[in-house]
Amino acid sequence: MLKAEQLTKRFGDHLALDHLDLTIESGEVYCLLGSNGAGKSTTINIFLGFIPASSGRALIDDLEVSVNNHATRNLVAYIPEVVNLYPTLTGLENLAFFSGLAGFRYSRAEMAAFTDTAGLQPEALDKRVSSYSKGMRQKVGIAIALAKQARALFLDEPTSGLDPHASNEFAQIITRLSGQGVSTLMATHDLLMAKNLGHRIGIMHQGRLQQELRSDAVSYAELTDRYLSTVNQPV
Numbered sequence: 001m002l003k004a005e006q007l008t009k010r011f012g013d014h015l016a017l018d019h020l021d022l023t024i025e026s027g028e029v030y031c032l033l034g035s036n037g038a039g040k041s042t043t044i045n046i047f048l049g050f051i052p053a054s055s056g057r058a059l060i061d062d063l064e065v066s067v068n069n070h071a072t073r074n075l076v077a078y079i080p081e082v083v084n085l086y087p088t089l090t091g092l093e094n095l096a097f098f099s100g101l102a103g104f105r106y107s108r109a110e111m112a113a114f115t116d117t118a119g120l121q122p123e124a125l126d127k128r129v130s131s132y133s134k135g136m137r138q139k140v141g142i143a144i145a146l147a148k149q150a151r152a153l154f155l156d157e158p159t160s161g162l163d164p165h166a167s168n169e170f171a172q173i174i175t176r177l178s179g180q181g182v183s184t185l186m187a188t189h190d191l192l193m194a195k196n197l198g199h200r201i202g203i204m205h206q207g208r209l210q211q212e213l214r215s216d217a218v219s220y221a222e223l224t225d226r227y228l229s230t231v232n233q234p235v
């Protein structure tokens with residue numbers, strides 16, 4: 001479970017995140033929408049322990065990130081738009097390296113099972129990541145999440161630039177992980193993806209969570225209207 005309690009971040013005089021309260025249950029996919037600069041990545045970066053909050057708390061499975069940074073990093077996987085891997089290592093070597101960092105050692109067959117579940121073609125495993133497409137890198141990111149037995153997934157515009165087929169495959173895997181109890185926080189500009197993949201949707205504007213909706217309770221047209229009316233509020 002993920003929890004933000006009055007989570008706030010200032011960069012100098014700028015209030016990037018303004019007293020965010022948020023709970024994401026085990027197995028829930030929560031999509032954060034909002035225009036550029038709304039505070040989505042800031043939220044994710046605090047949960048990941050990349051940046052400290054100015055005040056408030058971020059909790060992962062009841063562990064406060066700022067005081068259990070090492071432990072909480074081992075509970076999470078992060079998939080940004082371009083997954084950061086070692087380009088001169090193969091997909092399998094990257095998987096071994098990153099799961100090793102989290103304390104897991106796997107046989108080749110076990111790692112191949114993770115990449116298979118993530119949808120990576122077996123013939124890609126021993127190729128250098130520098131030759132991988134964006135979608136293939138995402139799949140290695142998913143395989144790392146599986147290998148780390150991540151309890152929470154943080155996705156920052158993960159399907160941006162993916163073709164519709166790759167995007168659809170990605171969504172299917174997230175749904176599958178959700179069925180296994182993984183909590184997911186996804187920042188996206190893709191309203192249709194949020195509607196189809198998210199259980200709940202939050203709309204942020206100027207650092208504030210302005211609206212929360214259940215995706216099964218709104219049509220795509222209603223979501224679009226709500227989004228536009230929120231992000232077009234005057235400064």
Ligand SMILES: Nc1ncnc2c1ncn2[C@@H]1O[C@H](COP(=O)(O)OP(=O)(O)OP(=O)(O)O)[C@@H](O)[C@H]1O
Nearest residue numbers: 011014016034035036037038039040041042043187
């Ligand atoms: N390291 C930083 N130093 C100063 N200001 C920052 C820093 N990181 C983010 N900000 C500011 O905080 C605000 C929120 O940024 P954030 O990246 O969280 O927005 P976002 O909703 O993820 O936007 P986008 O959709 O463009 O990714 C913005 O005004 C941004 O300029």
